[in-house]
Amino acid sequence: MGPFIEVVLGGLLAGVLYSLVALGFVLIFKASGVFNFAQGAMVLFAALSLARLMSDELTVAHYLGAAAVLGLAVGYGVVAAWRRLGPASAPGPRVGWGVIAAFALIGVAVAASFGVRGWPGWVAIPAAAAIMGLLAVAIERLVLRPLVNQEPIILFMATIGIAFFIDGFGQTIWGSGIYNLPLGIPKDPMFLLESVFDGGILVNKLDIFAAAIAGVLVAVLAVFFQKTRIGRALRAVADDHQAAQSVGIPLNQIWIIVWTVAGFVALVAGIVWGSALGVQFSIALVALKALPVLILGGFTSVPGAIIGGLIIGMGEKLAEVYLGPTLGGGIENWFAYMLALVVLLFRPQGLFGERIIERI
Amino acid sequence: MKLKAIFALAAAALALPVAGADPALAQGEQFYPALVYRTGAYAPNGIPFANGIADYLALVNERDGGVNGVKFVIEECEFGYATDKGVECYERLKGKGSTGAAVITPLSTGVTFALTEKAPIDKIPLLTMGYGRSESADGSVFTWNFPLLGTYWSAADILIQHVAKKGSLKGKKIVLVYHDSPYGKEPIPVLQDHAKTYGYTFEAIPVTSPGVEQKAVWLQIRQGRPDYVFLWGWGVMNSTSIKEAAAVNYPRDKMYGVWWSGAEPDVLPAGDGSKGYNALALHPAGTVYEVHKDVLKYLHERGKGARREDVGSVLYNRGLINAMLVVEAIRTAQGKFGNKPMTGEQTRWGFENLNLTAARIKDLGMDGLVSPIKVSCADHEGARKARIHQWDGKQWVYTTEWIEADTKYLRPKMEAAAKAYAEEKKITPRDCSKPQS
Known part of the structure; x- marks a missing residue:
């Protein structure tokens, strides 16, 4: 019984990691109806940015560039807060840009004074988040805006292009080695119930940490989507681009917001995956694990991504351990898809997906 | 029509410098096609190996003026450790240079399997140092495969x-x-x-x-x-x-x-x-060997080396040894065919007659880095030791x-497997007891 519980628990915790990536897909699909093939590349890019900024091995240009991006983001936040809190005294566009540029310059100056030295986590994480924000702006300006109101398949194809670009761009800027994330996340194994089962039940501390992170993330996202004005606007845009625009929802801003949020989720997933595997190219491939999770859980449901991840994680590990030896092993990858396909047979919209009936 | 003409002119203008700069077109130089993976999931391992090869060939050019006066020209083709792309790279590079590719070192068993049937047709030897098909150590059947130093x-x-x-x-x-x-x-x-x-x-x-x-x-x-x-x-x-x-x-x-x-x-x-x-x-890591001193002196101190931090790592050193075997096979072949760029067929002869004694290895600055190796018609492995x-x-x-x-x-196990392969592919094994031309 002990080994069985161990496999189930290990599978559930691995599933949490899949859920983290699947969440990024769900966010963009829910808010823009686009299946973002580049989510895996974004996870890699976010993790690479963070890991490399925390290392001492970059050129000074890397640190200055990242500091400028962080400064831009902070400046933008300050101006936005200023406009919201004190509309009467709010600056015009020219002053606003001046403030933002000033923050970017401050960032560069501070980074220059540090020279070539790895940044601590509390600076590097916001910097990586700011880089993901900038990436979101770039994607919206250069790819999505020209394609507004196109068929979803066109947008999907565009995201395939984005994925290839980010994969290559990330490796060109940050390098293509294996990098550690020195965030101090515990990784030691724990052995529970040693008095009950021979050898105890193995649980990895990193998996527990990932589960806690996923829990917090889901709670935050649920509140964001259900309780905030922006969240409701996101859902409106997802239903119909044109109708949303006609009632005054600024489509461009919404897309930037949703891609930024997906970028943050990618960063969180990158931190967890990067801690487990080391930050390296394969992280981008692991994201494909999210596909069966999405098929199972539904493309539009945040809880679906979580439950789907848990089922896929547990199912594939049980299959590998108990069916694998009979079938020649190495079955967990295709088993995940088979599990998802079986669900599709009975519930085409996935376990938690929205059932959409269209009149034609 | 005008627009078309402008495009054609622009295309020609773009193509000209590229064609002019094609390293493989130069006469009197030995073309080395490098199948590499510097991107993708396997890049952390592919990069130091590729850099070891690049550095050694550059060292031979810089320090010795090439092998018997014949300089190496490298062209890399990125294949990301994907077998299909590796074969595509092979097809793209095999005919380049004044003699075509003299040797292919794919650093991928998948690509090696795929090229094992092509190599005899294209007459290009496959150097698979420490990898590839194990039975290809039997040179009587696998004339073009050289899994040197160990299968x-x-x-x-x-x-x-x-x-x-x-x-x-x-x-x-x-x-x-x-x-x-x-x-x-x-x-x-x-x-x-x-x-x-x-x-x-x-x-x-x-x-x-x-x-x-x-x-x-x-x-x-x-x-x-x-x-x-x-x-x-x-x-x-x-x-x-x-x-x-x-x-x-x-x-x-x-x-x-x-x-x-x-x-x-x-x-x-x-x-x-x-x-x-x-x-x-197969060999140690480290930079204490003479060859590393030369690599640093002739390349890295002059800003001509690949990545400095790779020098001395396990896979970098393996790349160095791999390139050294290529150079020595070409040198051996030149002893028979003359000091000029070697064809694949001539290089194959060079590999099959390669004999690196301890003294020769010391001359190469690799004393302690690689063990002696002697290849023959029957034995394409040459050495089978490890620590x-x-x-x-x-x-x-x-x-x-x-x-x-x-x-x-x-x-006997290799010979049996090679025999089965020969029967399947209808290959007549060479009689290695007779002198080979």
């Missing part, structure tokens, strides 16, 4: 010899965790054979490429509690295996990797979790002397 069958045999020395293997359990590809499957027949001879139980567990999902595998290992785990991984699979072994508390000193699972990128990501992990070594090295948390440390694979057992 996977030799590796498996050496590992079993080593663990058997630690105590009888009777009743013990050995698990092979392998990359689910032609590469990973290579040692299985030898380990199965030895299970009968030595009396251990053997289990092989595949890991799907790239190998980042191994939780289930290591839970099985935790439950099965094998006495030894052999690792036949590549790239990120290796570091993941060591991390997962640490995660299930499997003792790292009971783990033995093949020589492709024993480099710095394999152990560094797991940090202290890698301490005690063992692997086969075990262990990661002490900071560096690889040798824990054994050289262990030689058991030819009495392996040779």
Whole structure:
């Protein structure tokens, strides 16, 4: 019984990691109806940015560039807060840009004074988040805006292009080695119930940490989507681009917001995956694990991504351990898809997906 | 029409400098087609190897003015360790240069399998140092393959010899965790054979490429509690295996990797979790050898080297040795055919007559880095020795002397497999007892 519980628990915790990536897909699909093939590349890019900024091995240009991006983001936040809190005294566009540029310059100056030295986590994480924000702006300006109101398949194809670009761009800027994330996340194994089962039940501390992170993330996202004005606007845009625009929802801003949020989720997933595997190219491939999770859980449901991840994680590990030896092993990858396909047979919209009936 | 003409002119203008700069077009230079993977999941392992090759050939050009006055020109083709792209790179590069490709070093068993049938037609030798088809060591059938310095069958045999020395293997359990590809499957027949001879139980567990999902595998290992785990991984699979072994508390000193699972990128990501992990070594790491002093002096100090931090790493040194074998095969061939760029056919002759004695290796500045090697028509492996090295948390440390694979057992097995291949492909084996032209 002990080994069985161990496999189930290990599978559930691995599933949490899949859920983290699947969440990024769900966010963009829910808010823009686009299946973002580049989510895996974004996870890699976010993790690479963070890991490399925390290392001492970059050129000074890397640190200055990242500091400028962080400064831009902070400046933008300050101006936005200023406009919201004190509309009467709010600056015009020219002053606003001046403030933002000033923050970017401050960032560069501070980074220059540090020279070539790895940044601590509390600076590097916001910097990586700011880089993901900038990436979101770039994607919206250069790819999505020209394609507004196109068929979803066109947008999907565009995201395939984005994925290839980010994969290559990330490796060109940050390098293509294996990098550690020195965030101090515990990784030691724990052995529970040693008095009950021979050898105890193995649980990895990193998996527990990932589960806690996923829990917090889901709670935050649920509140964001259900309780905030922006969240409701996101859902409106997802239903119909044109109708949303006609009632005054600024489509461009919404897309930037949703891609930024997906970028943050990618960063969180990158931190967890990067801690487990080391930050390296394969992280981008692991994201494909999210596909069966999405098929199972539904493309539009945040809880679906979580439950789907848990089922896929547990199912594939049980299959590998108990069916694998009979079938020649190495079955967990295709088993995940088979599990998802079986669900599709009975519930085409996935376990938690929205059932959409269209009149034609 | 005008627009078309402008486009045509622009295209021609763009193409001209490219064609003019084509390194392979120069006469009197030896073209070296480098199949590399500097991007993708296997890049951490592909980069130092590619840099070792690039640096050695550049060193021969800078220090010696080429091999007997013939300089090397390298063209790299990125294939990301994907077999289909590797074959595409081969097709693209095989005809380049004044003589066409003189040798191909794919650093991929998958590509090697795919090219083994093409090489005889294109007359280009395949140098697969420490990898490739094990039975291709039989040169009577595999005329164009050169798995120099050791095949996977030799590796498996050496590992079993080593663990058997630690105590009888009777009743013990050995698990092979392998990359689910032609590469990973290579040692299985030898380990199965030895299970009968030595009396251990053997289990092989595949890991799907790239190998980042191994939780289930290591839970099985935790439950099965094998006495030894052999690792036949590549790239990120290796570091993941060591991390997962640490995660299930499997003792790292009971783990033995093949020589492709024993480099710095394999152990560094797991940090202290890698301490005690063992692997086969075809050669040492480090920069204490004469050749490294030259690489630093002639290339890196003049800003002409590849990546400085790679110099001396396990895979960089393997790239150096790989390139040295290419250079020496060409030098040997030049002894017969004259000091000019060699064709594939001439280079093949050079490989087959390669004889690197200890004295010659010392002259090359590689004393202690590579062991003597003598290739012949019948034996395309040339040497079949390895040592075990262990990661002490900071560096690889040798824990054994050289262990030689058991030819009495392996040779008949290779010959039988080669014969079966020859029958399947309708190849008439050469009679190696007669002098070869």
